[in-house]
Amino acid sequence: MTKSVRGKLMRGLKRFATSILVLMVFGASAVTLSFYIVSLTDEQADDRLRMSDIPPPPPKPFASRYTLWVKTVIGSGLTDFGSSHTGPVKNVIANRLPVTATVGLLSWTLAWGLGLALAVSLATHWSEWAEFHQKRIYPIAHAVPSLVVVILFYLLLIQFNPRPDHFLRASVGIASLVVLMLPATTALWLNGIQRIMQQEYIRVARARGIAPIAVWWRHVLPNVVVSSGVLTQAVFSLAGLIVGSAFVEGVFRLGGVAEAFIEAATRGQAELAGVATLLYFLVLSTGVLLAEGLAIYLNPDGDHVHADS
Amino acid sequence: MSEILKLRNLSVCGPGSAEIISGINLSLRSGEILGIVGETGSGKTTLINSILGLLPNGLRVVSGSVHVTDDEQTVDLLKLNGEQCRRYLGLQIGYVPQDVRSGLNPLMTARDSVEEGARRKGGRYQERTESALRRAGLPEDFLKLDADRRPGGLSGGQCQRVLIAQAIVNKPRVLLLDEPTASLDPLARHAVLDTVRGLASEHCAILLVTHDIAAVAEVGNFVAVMYCGRIVEIGRSDELLTNPKHPYTRALLECVPRIDQRMLMKAIPGEAPTLASDVPGCKFHPRCAFCEEQCHSEEPVLREISNGRYVACHLAEG
Amino acid sequence: MQTPRHRRDWKSAGAWLLLGFTAAVVLAPHRLTGVPERQAQSFMPPSLYHSSTAGNEYLLGTDYLGRSFLAVLGVAVSATAQVALGGTAAVLLGVLVVGTIHGSTQSRLLRSALSMGNLGVMAVPEAAVLITIAAIWPRTATTWHVNASMISVLVFFAIPPGARLIAERIRAVNKSGYVTASRECGATSLYTFWYDVWPHLTEDVAWIAASVLPRFVAAEVGLAYLGVEYREFEGLGRIIAKSFNNLIDSTARFQMLVTIAAILWVALIPQVVLHLRSMRAWKAESI
Numbered sequence: 001m002t003k004s005v006r007g008k009l010m011r012g013l014k015r016f017a018t019s020i021l022v023l024m025v026f027g028a029s030a031v032t033l034s035f036y037i038v039s040l041t042d043e044q045a046d047d048r049l050r051m052s053d054i055p056p057p058p059p060k061p062f063a064s065r066y067t068l069w070v071k072t073v074i075g076s077g078l079t080d081f082g083s084s085h086t087g088p089v090k091n092v093i094a095n096r097l098p099v100t101a102t103v104g105l106l107s108w109t110l111a112w113g114l115g116l117a118l119a120v121s122l123a124t125h126w127s128e129w130a131e132f133h134q135k136r137i138y139p140i141a142h143a144v145p146s147l148v149v150v151i152l153f154y155l156l157l158i159q160f161n162p163r164p165d166h167f168l169r170a171s172v173g174i175a176s177l178v179v180l181m182l183p184a185t186t187a188l189w190l191n192g193i194q195r196i197m198q199q200e201y202i203r204v205a206r207a208r209g210i211a212p213i214a215v216w217w218r219h220v221l222p223n224v225v226v227s228s229g230v231l232t233q234a235v236f237s238l239a240g241l242i243v244g245s246a247f248v249e250g251v252f253r254l255g256g257v258a259e260a261f262i263e264a265a266t267r268g269q270a271e272l273a274g275v276a277t278l279l280y281f282l283v284l285s286t287g288v289l290l291a292e293g294l295a296i297y298l299n300p301d302g303d304h305v306h307a308d309s
Numbered sequence: 310m311s312e313i314l315k316l317r318n319l320s321v322c323g324p325g326s327a328e329i330i331s332g333i334n335l336s337l338r339s340g341e342i343l344g345i346v347g348e349t350g351s352g353k354t355t356l357i358n359s360i361l362g363l364l365p366n367g368l369r370v371v372s373g374s375v376h377v378t379d380d381e382q383t384v385d386l387l388k389l390n391g392e393q394c395r396r397y398l399g400l401q402i403g404y405v406p407q408d409v410r411s412g413l414n415p416l417m418t419a420r421d422s423v424e425e426g427a428r429r430k431g432g433r434y435q436e437r438t439e440s441a442l443r444r445a446g447l448p449e450d451f452l453k454l455d456a457d458r459r460p461g462g463l464s465g466g467q468c469q470r471v472l473i474a475q476a477i478v479n480k481p482r483v484l485l486l487d488e489p490t491a492s493l494d495p496l497a498r499h500a501v502l503d504t505v506r507g508l509a510s511e512h513c514a515i516l517l518v519t520h521d522i523a524a525v526a527e528v529g530n531f532v533a534v535m536y537c538g539r540i541v542e543i544g545r546s547d548e549l550l551t552n553p554k555h556p557y558t559r560a561l562l563e564c565v566p567r568i569d570q571r572m573l574m575k576a577i578p579g580e581a582p583t584l585a586s587d588v589p590g591c592k593f594h595p596r597c598a599f600c601e602e603q604c605h606s607e608e609p610v611l612r613e614i615s616n617g618r619y620v621a622c623h624l625a626e627g
Numbered sequence: 628m629q630t631p632r633h634r635r636d637w638k639s640a641g642a643w644l645l646l647g648f649t650a651a652v653v654l655a656p657h658r659l660t661g662v663p664e665r666q667a668q669s670f671m672p673p674s675l676y677h678s679s680t681a682g683n684e685y686l687l688g689t690d691y692l693g694r695s696f697l698a699v700l701g702v703a704v705s706a707t708a709q710v711a712l713g714g715t716a717a718v719l720l721g722v723l724v725v726g727t728i729h730g731s732t733q734s735r736l737l738r739s740a741l742s743m744g745n746l747g748v749m750a751v752p753e754a755a756v757l758i759t760i761a762a763i764w765p766r767t768a769t770t771w772h773v774n775a776s777m778i779s780v781l782v783f784f785a786i787p788p789g790a791r792l793i794a795e796r797i798r799a800v801n802k803s804g805y806v807t808a809s810r811e812c813g814a815t816s817l818y819t820f821w822y823d824v825w826p827h828l829t830e831d832v833a834w835i836a837a838s839v840l841p842r843f844v845a846a847e848v849g850l851a852y853l854g855v856e857y858r859e860f861e862g863l864g865r866i867i868a869k870s871f872n873n874l875i876d877s878t879a880r881f882q883m884l885v886t887i888a889a890i891l892w893v894a895l896i897p898q899v900v901l902h903l904r905s906m907r908a909w910k911a912e913s914i
């Protein structure tokens with residue numbers, strides 16, 4: 001192994017290790033904080049629970065409750081996450097995660113994939129519409145409250161099918177999420193693509209007779225991914241979606257993790273809130289590490305410089 | 310020797326039908342180096358872009374032809390579609406861009422950049438890649454130590470040679486060089502010009518677009534002087550540079566600093582007309598010291614005043 | 628293809644008229660749309676549909692409590708818009724103060740704080756924080772405390788990205804020759820800021836306002852739907868939530884669509900103003 005290759009490898013590993021460390025600290029703090037804040041709601045939760053005839057959880061001070069929870073989680077080898085008023089947290093999450101993750105992953109893939117396809121089309125065939133999208137459609141779509149879009153989709157659904165089954169509700173929920181995200185993902189991709197397309201090396205690649213598909217695959221897209229912040233945004237949106245979109249789950253009655261989190265927060269179920277937060281940071285960490293790995297693979301030197309930057 | 314690249318009456322228009330380049334006629338034979346000189350905005354780079362079919366948005370070729378001859382046939386590039394054109398770009402026509410740093414993909418190593426083009430021809434592309442890097446003037450040490458670096462880790466001179474290697478890896482018949490010496494130090498410049506001369510000796514026809522008149526004097530067989538999108542003078546470089554006939558060529562040569570003479574350089578008075586302004590008659594007449602009545606109204610055509618010497622000036626004589 | 632000028636003028640006049648009416652509703656809803664008091668049966672259909680029925684005095688029908696829906700809507704628009712405008716003003720103030728200090732000084736502490744803030748804003752879901760904040764307050768807490776804490780979360784989430792944008796712009800302007808010249812001629816910092824720097828910030832400030840105001844509207848509407856709304860607050864979100872629970876009723880469905888239109892209008896007001904501004908600039912250029 002040459003010295004320079006070893007140096008690059010070390011630099012890459014250092015970047016990776018730093019990312020893991022930052023994420024661990026960030027995640028641990030977020031889990032602790034969410035556990036602490038939600039455990040403060042006990043007073044209100046007790047009131048509500050008394051009214052609904054469900055036995056209230058025993059009031060415990062944060063420190064002992066948190067320590068017990070951490071001990072339980074670690075002691076069980078991540079198989080026991082404590083209990084909520086509706087049963088073991090593990091079961092609550094296990095029942096809800098499949099639908100949330102499916103909706104999240106599908107809508108994420110569709111929104112970013114369609115966004116890329118649309119951005120490529122706007123940058124090549126429909127260039128006269130590109131500016132219109134960036135200056136008109138995107139800002140307006142950005143300003144529209146997401147709940148409104150989700151409700152409109154629901155109204156449309158019940159107009160055609162007043163008793164939709166779970167599959168149909170989930171499908172239309174996914175469609176509403178895709179429509180919500182599409183203007184933003186298209187704008188992000190398009191912004192990066194337009195910047196890279198102006199670079200001299202793209203023109204040079206064409207002048208060398210490189211096939212258009214290869215120009216996109218080897219020159220345009222890797223540079224867009226590395227230099228435009230698309231990767232970071234995509235990872236954060238993935239983490240948010242996998243843990244759930246509260247509006248879609250609520251409006252389409254899908255029964256996902258986000259709904260469980262809201263219930264946990266309003267009823268003082270700190271254990272459930274802690275696990276939901278942990279889940280979010282696990283997905284976020286996996287996404288960040290994958291993104292970091294891709295960035296290191298595409299650009300091991302980490303010194304991406306463009307003429308205009 | 311037959312002509313490899315032949316431009317006939319090539320005109321390019323911009324937005325609002327403003328002529329960017331007008332009625333360009335040029336031809337290049339194998340082993341010849343034709344230097345094209347002129348001020349910024351005279352249309353030199355647009356000329357190269359129109360040959361390559363890479364005109365920016367808003368510009369279009371309105372008339373003319375770009376004929377390229379290979380082993381089998383002569384084709385007009387302007388009549389080919391994108392896919393057909395690709396058979397010539399990179400294989401029969403090589404191109405070295407003006408901007409050294411941004412001409413290379415920042416995520417690809419020097420070797421990969423050259424190899425990408427070499428793969429198009431198939432066969433022993435790795436050997437051809439190494440050979441191209443050597444022919445571009447990069448030393449053996451570079452091949453061993455630096456060829457797997459990305460542009461960020463290379464010097465300007467190294468980047469320029471990688472770009473040249475990229476252009477010549479498939480041994481094209483025509484090489485288009487856009488300002489190849491613009492951002493190089495004197496040593497790197499000298500080495501690049503040596504490489505250009507070497508390529509010409511391998512029967513490659515070279516079109517060298519540059520501000521660097523000294524570079525053309527050093528390596529060029531012929532020189533064409535462009536002003537306002539038109540060729541105003543063309544001829545053998547030794548004749549044209551020592552005995553310029555067009556007032557613009559004369560003024561341009563007076564702007565070239567000379568190391569052996571301590572004298573103030575003369576700037577050309579006025580500014581080149583913009584695309585929007587429509588100057589009647591000779592485009593150079595508002596800046597010309599010898600301007601006459603005829604120059605105001607009648608645009609001069611490029612005419613032969615002596616053997617192989619063409620000038621677009623009413624006043625030029627053989 | 629361009630819209631003919633006279634049609635643009637009409638559109639512009641119409642938009643200004645609607646903006647003026649909205650401003651009047653925001654400032655004095657009771658005078659314009661009436662006081663929402665219980666007067667009739669719940670979900671009485673609007674007179675527009677059944678002019679012959681007894682309920683024809685209610686232009687948009689009545690809500691689930693038998694109040695004039697128009698009056699309820701007027702009050703809700705006013706409440707939502709007031710919170711959104713107040714919150715946006717707080718964000719702009721924060722963004723300008725932090726951005727100006729960050730852009731004019733080399734404070735590493737502030738730079739690190741803003742970088743961390745930006746990362747936090749991206750990594751932490753705003754909705755989750757809002758929900759937990761809304762839930763921790765005991766029932767005995769005052770309305771003001773609960774609502775202020777929730778609005779503060781939104782304000783804090785909006786400041787780091789905006790401040791960074793403003794700081795970058797100020798740094799770029801400060802590097803220019805005319806600012807240096809102005810300072811060397813003895814201009815005070817305030818004078819330089821007002822005459823040389825501020826004109827370059829207006830576009831960014833307008834853009835920040837246009838992207839922040841809808842977030843306040845979206846948060847209010849969304850939280851109300853999720854049942855963790857601002858306390859004692861009759862905004863557009865509450866109407867949506869109540870209509871959603873009564874979707875079987877056609878009047879409720881109609882009222883939901885009207886409410887959605889009102890939400891979109893309030894959220895898009897900054898975009899409309901920006902569009903009208905750009906039209907005015909276009910007119911000035913063409914003259």
